[in-house]
Amino acid sequence: MSAGDASVTKPVPVPDEVTAPFWEAANRGVLAIQHCRACERYIHPPAAVCPECQYPDLGFREVSGRARVYTHTVVRDNVTQGFAADEPYVIGIIELVEQERLVLVANVVNVAPEDVSIGMPLRVTFERLNDEIALPQFEPDEGD
Numbered sequence: 031m032s033a034g035d036a037s038v039t040k041p042v043p044v045p046d047e048v049t050a051p052f053w054e055a056a057n058r059g060v061l062a063i064q065h066c067r068a069c070e071r072y073i074h075p076p077a078a079v080c081p082e083c084q085y086p087d088l089g090f091r092e093v094s095g096r097a098r099v100y101t102h103t104v105v106r107d108n109v110t111q112g113f114a115a116d117e118p119y120v121i122g123i124i125e126l127v128e129q130e131r132l133v134l135v136a137n138v139v140n141v142a143p144e145d146v147s148i149g150m151p152l153r154v155t156f157e158r159l160n161d162e163i164a165l166p167q168f169e170p171d172e173g174d
């Protein structure tokens with residue numbers, strides 16, 4: 031099989047003890063971000079202790095799903111199997127509105143790659159990969 035074989039399935043995230051609440055929320059169509067009860071910072075990717083204050087008892091909090099493009103790149107020839115059918119597609123560094131520099135790596139979807147720009151308003155949407163994993167992605171926020 032080659033990288034250009036569209037029948038090859040994409041790699042699927044495997045939740046672990048720390049990331050499980052993120053994926054459980056996503057599976058319900060909710061974006062939940064790890065949050066420190068001690069210093070009130072959001073944390074992503076999920077960590078065992080707060081990177082700011084080392085507080086160990088971290089929870090998850092539902093966020094708005096509103097975001098903007100921090101930066102992005104267009105992928106035209108991914109060597110990882112399973113992505114050929116999507117090319118070209120946009121990988122974004124997505125900054126959530128809840129906190130400066132609170133960023134996720136996700137695809138920007140439902141828009142032509144050449145129309146994606148830095149600062150563009152986005153909202154979360156979910157791409158279902160299987161019964162347990164729905165991948166948070168972002169699409170243009172038309173403000174409705």
Ligand SMILES: [Zn+2]
Binds near residue numbers: 066068069071081082
């Ligand atoms: Zn903290």
